[in-house]
Amino acid sequence: MNPTDYAILYKRQLSENVYMMRIHAPYIAAERKPGQFILLSVDESYGERIPLTIADADAAAGSITIIFQKVGLTTTLLADLEVGDHLAAVLGPLGQPTHVSKVGTVVCVGGGIGVAPMHPIAKAFKSAGNRLICILGARNKDLVILEDEIRAFADEVIVCTDDGSAGRKALVTAPLKELCEQMPRPDLSIAIGPPIMMKFCAETVRPYGVPLIVSLNTIMVDGTGMCGGCRVTVGGETKFVCVDGPEFDGLKVDFDGMMKRLQAYRPQEQRMAAEGQEHQCRMMAQAEKLEKK
Amino acid sequence: MPHDGASREAGEEVTMSTVSPEELNDRAQTILADIDAKGGVLKASERLSIPAQEMPNQDPGERRHNTDEVALGYSVAQARVEASRCLQCKNQPCVAGCPVSLPIRDFVSAIAANDFGKAIALIKEKSLLPAVCGRVCPQESQCQASCTVGKSLKDVDKAVAIGRLERFVADWEREQSQAPVPEVKPASGKKVAVVGSGPASLVVAADVRREGHDVTVFEAFHKFGGVMLYGIPEFRLPKAIVSAEVETLRAMGVKLIPNFLVGRTRTLQDLMDKDGFDAVFVGTGAGLPHFMNIEGENLVGVFSANEYLTRANLMRAYEKGRAATPIVDAHRVAVLGGGNVAMDAARTALRLGADEVYLIYRRTAKEMPARVEEVEHAKEEGVQFHMLRNAKRILGDDQGRVTGIECLCYELGEPDASGRRAPVAIAGSEFVLPVDTVIVAIGNGSNPLIRQTTPGLEFNKRGNIVCDENGRTSLAKVFAGGDIVLGAATVILAMGQGRRAAAAINDMLSKA
Numbered sequence: 001m002n003p004t005d006y007a008i009l010y011k012r013q014l015s016e017n018v019y020m021m022r023i024h025a026p027y028i029a030a031e032r033k034p035g036q037f038i039l040l041s042v043d044e045s046y047g048e049r050i051p052l053t054i055a056d057a058d059a060a061a062g063s064i065t066i067i068f069q070k071v072g073l074t075t076t077l078l079a080d081l082e083v084g085d086h087l088a089a090v091l092g093p094l095g096q097p098t099h100v101s102k103v104g105t106v107v108c109v110g111g112g113i114g115v116a117p118m119h120p121i122a123k124a125f126k127s128a129g130n131r132l133i134c135i136l137g138a139r140n141k142d143l144v145i146l147e148d149e150i151r152a153f154a155d156e157v158i159v160c161t162d163d164g165s166a167g168r169k170a171l172v173t174a175p176l177k178e179l180c181e182q183m184p185r186p187d188l189s190i191a192i193g194p195p196i197m198m199k200f201c202a203e204t205v206r207p208y209g210v211p212l213i214v215s216l217n218t219i220m221v222d223g224t225g226m227c228g229g230c231r232v233t234v235g236g237e238t239k240f241v242c243v244d245g246p247e248f249d250g251l252k253v254d255f256d257g258m259m260k261r262l263q264a265y266r267p268q269e270q271r272m273a274a275e276g277q278e279h280q281c282r283m284m285a286q287a288e289k290l291e292k293k
Numbered sequence: 294m295p296h297d298g299a300s301r302e303a304g305e306e307v308t309m310s311t312v313s314p315e316e317l318n319d320r321a322q323t324i325l326a327d328i329d330a331k332g333g334v335l336k337a338s339e340r341l342s343i344p345a346q347e348m349p350n351q352d353p354g355e356r357r358h359n360t361d362e363v364a365l366g367y368s369v370a371q372a373r374v375e376a377s378r379c380l381q382c383k384n385q386p387c388v389a390g391c392p393v394s395l396p397i398r399d400f401v402s403a404i405a406a407n408d409f410g411k412a413i414a415l416i417k418e419k420s421l422l423p424a425v426c427g428r429v430c431p432q433e434s435q436c437q438a439s440c441t442v443g444k445s446l447k448d449v450d451k452a453v454a455i456g457r458l459e460r461f462v463a464d465w466e467r468e469q470s471q472a473p474v475p476e477v478k479p480a481s482g483k484k485v486a487v488v489g490s491g492p493a494s495l496v497v498a499a500d501v502r503r504e505g506h507d508v509t510v511f512e513a514f515h516k517f518g519g520v521m522l523y524g525i526p527e528f529r530l531p532k533a534i535v536s537a538e539v540e541t542l543r544a545m546g547v548k549l550i551p552n553f554l555v556g557r558t559r560t561l562q563d564l565m566d567k568d569g570f571d572a573v574f575v576g577t578g579a580g581l582p583h584f585m586n587i588e589g590e591n592l593v594g595v596f597s598a599n600e601y602l603t604r605a606n607l608m609r610a611y612e613k614g615r616a617a618t619p620i621v622d623a624h625r626v627a628v629l630g631g632g633n634v635a636m637d638a639a640r641t642a643l644r645l646g647a648d649e650v651y652l653i654y655r656r657t658a659k660e661m662p663a664r665v666e667e668v669e670h671a672k673e674e675g676v677q678f679h680m681l682r683n684a685k686r687i688l689g690d691d692q693g694r695v696t697g698i699e700c701l702c703y704e705l706g707e708p709d710a711s712g713r714r715a716p717v718a719i720a721g722s723e724f725v726l727p728v729d730t731v732i733v734a735i736g737n738g739s740n741p742l743i744r745q746t747t748p749g750l751e752f753n754k755r756g757n758i759v760c761d762e763n764g765r766t767s768l769a770k771v772f773a774g775g776d777i778v779l780g781a782a783t784v785i786l787a788m789g790q791g792r793r794a795a796a797a798i799n800d801m802l803s804k805a
Contacts (some may be wrong), residue, residue, distance in 0.1 A: 004551065004552060004553075005549060027553065027558045027559065031557070031558060031559065036557075041515060043617065044515060045609070046609060046612070046615050046616045046617055047617050047618075048608065048609070048616075048617035048618040048619075049515075049618070059428065074617055077617075088515065089515040089551065089552045090552060091513060091515075091552040091553075091554060091558075092554075092557065092558065093557055093558070094554070094557055099438065099443065122443060176656070179304050221600055221603050221608065222523075222603065223513075224513050224554055224580065224740065224742065225580055225581050225740050225741065225742065226523075226580040226581065226582070226599050226603070226740065227582070227597060227599050227600035227603055228582045228584070228596075228597040228599065228600055229582075229596070229597075229600045231584075231591055232591070233591055236593060238584065238586075238590070240581075243581075243740075243741060243742065257591055258694065259594055260590065260592075260692065260693030260694075261593055263593065263691070263692075264593045264594075264621075264694075265619040265621075267622075268619035268620075268622070269619060
């Protein structure tokens, strides 16, 4: 198969709005390292380029695994594609890989869909000889992803849900705080998830002097440093998530500024997502008509 | 004393013609009849008295609401009349002014003689992108700056319109739909990788492929053309022209791989070691936008010109309702900068529906690096110029959205290192312009990716690749050209570098 033929090889719905796909992308599968991401587009002429994290890869099979949540127009269109369909573009692997080393005890916190990018990073820290504790957070039982996969290699897994339908009824910061209070303290913590979760993880570990790495997912156009749309303030300096990140010192990131920037296109996006669904409805109606004939 | 800064120059000094294309053609027909009656044999004084042919343009009021090309192009009669103004100088000062030494005198002479096929053939011996260069080259500071006609008439604007003539024959050829595919020599068995697909890269791909080498172009975006696609807007350079050039390369057998970021998808070294490329040309451009480093620059509503133009052009956000990529609904826009990119951003904002567009530049019109034609077009369309003003900080609301820009007034002081009079801030002259969008167009640094991932490749302090006049870098088999070497420059300079690097690559491969 042509290496730039981005065919969907496998698709599974993980929960109401969360999907897993394996995509043919042999160059990326061969080169990607934990912490890196891709940009994809579903339409050659009019598509939008969105950043998504790489949840896993199989270099021998030439495929990468993505896990995404249906939130806007592009993810809605992506969720509607089936095995055998093709993406218009997949660019990667982008960003600086995670700096993985043996530090002792590492706590990985994944919130919601953030567990997907956390998976390869956690695995890499375990392989490097660290003691690995993973905290998986979700709103409810159905939204907990990759729990079995992570249990397969982690030393300890703590599941938290907002409603208590799985694991503890708690926010991820509660077990994180408990771990920080234990002696010896964790040597490193990593948090990937909604910005508000990462912000509170930072406030949780800060008093204990436990270092925190966060992986940011901001608005991007090219993903190569050219547009600067992804910029965030880290320690008072402007950084580009695509080339300087996506990982930064979580204790220095201006999460409030980042959250505001993530809202930049909310009005346009909501309008477009609605239009996208309307378009689908029209297509379905059309298809039904054809079938009846 | 606070300055209100509302120096509305727009509309006050419209110098460009609004004469209709039909009228311009009728006038040219009359002059051409005279010239033909004399069998084209004219005295120098007669040639100097032929009026310079104006470029027919779309009406400013209309064009600010569409993305169609502004300049409509000469008619056949206009082109022949304009070409007849050329004095056919023996010493050809125009050729010396051209970075790729186009045989200007001879192609202009062919146009005057109605032999357009010969004219374009002459150009194509030296340039591969005449339809592009005819549109975006700064001719007024290159070939036309040294034109004897302009000098005789003591006005560079009265020089022979070489760029417009170049565009005319390039468009003529494309419309014939019989543009020949350049000949390719038998396969040499050598492989060359070209990184990026802007003007320098396209030229290298063509020149190296012609020698029979196997050429692969790697592009990070999903479409080919680099800055000619994502940066320069449709109204200045129609995308169809760029894609025609790319299709010519494809027809020559050049392989084009999109969505491939050298440095990440594959390192440069791996292209040689693992994929067996015998030479690599790096033409990755100036892809890292500078910001002002002022307060409020990360507010929602502040964009680099790269981002704003890429969303509008490459991602086609101007086709609202069709494009999936959103673009800000800007009503009052401040553009910071005075180059061609600033003009492109300001004029794009108008076309996307902005009510007011202010261009803020800290020197005066005289020092502006933008082409005069672009400045005039921007003024005609209603961009408001605030000269000797500079942004001090950007103001926002509690949602983090832009509400205004605080500017400071400047005056010109002593000449600085660049030879231009340095702008000096006037203390206490702050004023606020209420805006909802700020576009920063103050230039680009160089993209760090190749530097970070290619040990042994030498870069200068500004992040540009160091190479000799033939594009040879510090690494064997690696060549470079275009903005990654020059810093932000022009299409024609990039093309010139591509030409020389391609010759060096072909020379190296012929000896290998």
